[in-house]
Amino acid sequence: MKTIGVALLCTVMTAIPVTVMARDVTIAGWGGNYQDAQRQAYFEPFAAKAGVKIEETTYLGGLAEIKAMVDTGNVTWDFLIMGGSELQLACDEGLLEPLDWDAIGGKDDLLPGAAMTCGVGNVVIGNGFAYNTQAFPTPPQDWKDFFDREKFPGRRGVNNTPQFNLEYALMADGVPPDQIYEVLATPEGVDRAFAQWDKIKDLLQYWESGAQPVEWLASNNVALSTAYNGRIIMAKREGKPLEFVWKNHVVNMDGWAMVKGSPYKDRLTEFMQTVNDPANQAKFSSLMPYGPSNTLAAGHLTPEIVAGLPAGDNIKEAAFMSDEFWIDHLDDLRERWSRWSTQ
Amino acid sequence: MSASPRKPGGARLAAVVLLALPLAIYILLYLMPISSMISLSVDNGELGRTLVRFRDADQGDHDARAAALLADMQAMDAGRQAATARELNQNLSGFRSLFLKTARQAAGIEPTAAGLAAFDDRWTDQIYWDVMLANSSPFTWRHFGEATGLKLDESGRLTAGGDDIYVQIMWRTLVISVQVTLVTLLIGYPLAYAVTNAAPRFAAFVLIAVLMSFWTSILVRTTAWVILLQTSGLVNSFLLRTGFVTEPLQLIFNRFGAIVSMTHVLLPFAVIPIMNVMRTIPKSQKDASLSLGAGPIETFLRVYLPQTLRGVAVGGATVFILALGFYITPSLTGGPRDQMVSFYIAAFVKESLNWGMASALSVMLLGAVLLILSAYGAARWLLSRKRGRA
Numbered sequence: 025m026k027t028i029g030v031a032l033l034c035t036v037m038t039a040i041p042v043t044v045m046a047r048d049v050t051i052a053g054w055g056g057n058y059q060d061a062q063r064q065a066y067f068e069p070f071a072a073k074a075g076v077k078i079e080e081t082t083y084l085g086g087l088a089e090i091k092a093m094v095d096t097g098n099v100t101w102d103f104l105i106m107g108g109s110e111l112q113l114a115c116d117e118g119l120l121e122p123l124d125w126d127a128i129g130g131k132d133d134l135l136p137g138a139a140m141t142c143g144v145g146n147v148v149i150g151n152g153f154a155y156n157t158q159a160f161p162t163p164p165q166d167w168k169d170f171f172d173r174e175k176f177p178g179r180r181g182v183n184n185t186p187q188f189n190l191e192y193a194l195m196a197d198g199v200p201p202d203q204i205y206e207v208l209a210t211p212e213g214v215d216r217a218f219a220q221w222d223k224i225k226d227l228l229q230y231w232e233s234g235a236q237p238v239e240w241l242a243s244n245n246v247a248l249s250t251a252y253n254g255r256i257i258m259a260k261r262e263g264k265p266l267e268f269v270w271k272n273h274v275v276n277m278d279g280w281a282m283v284k285g286s287p288y289k290d291r292l293t294e295f296m297q298t299v300n301d302p303a304n305q306a307k308f309s310s311l312m313p314y315g316p317s318n319t320l321a322a323g324h325l326t327p328e329i330v331a332g333l334p335a336g337d338n339i340k341e342a343a344f345m346s347d348e349f350w351i352d353h354l355d356d357l358r359e360r361w362s363r364w365s366t367q
Numbered sequence: 368m369s370a371s372p373r374k375p376g377g378a379r380l381a382a383v384v385l386l387a388l389p390l391a392i393y394i395l396l397y398l399m400p401i402s403s404m405i406s407l408s409v410d411n412g413e414l415g416r417t418l419v420r421f422r423d424a425d426q427g428d429h430d431a432r433a434a435a436l437l438a439d440m441q442a443m444d445a446g447r448q449a450a451t452a453r454e455l456n457q458n459l460s461g462f463r464s465l466f467l468k469t470a471r472q473a474a475g476i477e478p479t480a481a482g483l484a485a486f487d488d489r490w491t492d493q494i495y496w497d498v499m500l501a502n503s504s505p506f507t508w509r510h511f512g513e514a515t516g517l518k519l520d521e522s523g524r525l526t527a528g529g530d531d532i533y534v535q536i537m538w539r540t541l542v543i544s545v546q547v548t549l550v551t552l553l554i555g556y557p558l559a560y561a562v563t564n565a566a567p568r569f570a571a572f573v574l575i576a577v578l579m580s581f582w583t584s585i586l587v588r589t590t591a592w593v594i595l596l597q598t599s600g601l602v603n604s605f606l607l608r609t610g611f612v613t614e615p616l617q618l619i620f621n622r623f624g625a626i627v628s629m630t631h632v633l634l635p636f637a638v639i640p641i642m643n644v645m646r647t648i649p650k651s652q653k654d655a656s657l658s659l660g661a662g663p664i665e666t667f668l669r670v671y672l673p674q675t676l677r678g679v680a681v682g683g684a685t686v687f688i689l690a691l692g693f694y695i696t697p698s699l700t701g702g703p704r705d706q707m708v709s710f711y712i713a714a715f716v717k718e719s720l721n722w723g724m725a726s727a728l729s730v731m732l733l734g735a736v737l738l739i740l741s742a743y744g745a746a747r748w749l750l751s752r753k754r755g756r757a
Contacts, residue, residue: 118446
């Protein structure tokens, strides 16, 4: 009988079903300071107002996880913050819940492009480059300097992706910020961008997360590095001798969306209203130096805070990232970039 | 209950059946992902299922093929339209927006070639039609074509001449794995020797050191190497202070960094099997050999080493196979030229949702492992036969 018992136990153990449990509202973000600021500015007010408990997790980009959730019907995240072009892609693929803008309201107060079919643009990010103020007697001014290995010798930290990097290269080659995507849509334009990168290819050191440029610059591991403005401004506030170059930086927007099939669909409108609220957005921007998407938020911010944001004077010479361009060209250019960087 | 040992039927049979069931489930769970991976690598995804009318249309008749395409578009729901557009865009940049824009408004477009051209004049370009036709069958070799750089020409013959970047990466993966295996064995063998033969205290210390790193998270160990080896890290400051170098060395984000950190992570997998084999060798053998006139070196080479080769083989094979699939460690400590095939598989899965390419690369990796394992098995069999005859 004992053998049967053991065998039965084995059989039962393999057959234990996955139990489905009710779970709290789950929000996925980019982690770090960024998510800490969002917790204070958005999650806590939302939890208090909606009377729900919140569970947080980390999202590292890409559509694979969301697609797996939607395809298998096992939706474990409710809200998440995504890059603008990925949000659009996910929306087209039917992975996100469409929004009811009549119910949410306030569409006209948002920046152009922030009110999307399946999401709201929420965080305005400045993508540029930074340097250690102790490293050079005359600081670098623009992208020409970034690609100039004689004037500014030393290694360069760079994110391992064609996005932004090709734009930077074209601006270094003299293309005005408002024409980069026209040029980049032609094969000659792409060749021009790669020709710039060829000049400093042997100096590149690739970063994966936004924290790496800060560490590398502070420890003189690299001379210059592309970076998000928020990380550099935060490091400056902590007393690190870093500076962000605002000239010709590229602005893009992260947005909030809900995974399709979420059990908390009835909270969707309330959540989007919370993240659109100008006072909440101002709170986020004062904690984390990224820009608000609600134009009314500016009234809640001090000039010192605005000086560190991709807003006001800082974006006078900025380029605006085209989500449409990247949705069409990312596959192709990513392949070319990875081929280029790997050889 | 044990009073009926002569009755093998009944209870025993039930037990066998009950145990066979979980076994069958385990085997199924093991084989299913592999077979689904293989089928994904040749599956044409949505393309093979959504463009059915277009596939059967007369391609010479431009109005007929336009009408068939529009009918196919209207038969798809929004998610399928997007998936089809994504897969077409993998073949031709810019196809995504053209296809989606057309599909979303397909009902309002006049179903003729002229109607499509009036909607968007890109439809007059033959290349879009060629790409769709080339990709409208349920099965495809394009993922393998891209992965191997081999192309099927019109007569169905395989020709080289495509881009063989993934073959180079596959080759690089094998080279790094061999390098890591050799370094691991070179360091692991003396360590295992120390654990088995040194004074008990020292041996215990070495064993704990090896096991400690075995129990530490792989991410922590890798990050520790980043801190140690970076330009302003411990190793470089030591070298600079002692005057061995005048400029900090680039020790990380290159092949050196990748191999050092991978070796550290994989070391226990070599030490433990070698140690286990060494423990079975009686110490008296050494004394016997020495007393018969062999020197210490000859004793080691002719008596000790041959007996430990079994452990070296097991440890080396384990390290090699594990190294082939490494992804996190080289991505954190290597440069762009040191990324292994798993890195690209992960990128295809996560970033571009191109699961066909990811599967094709996985099948290539699996094939390489099977090939190497069978070569290893064949070599061992040949050796044992030779030894048996001698």
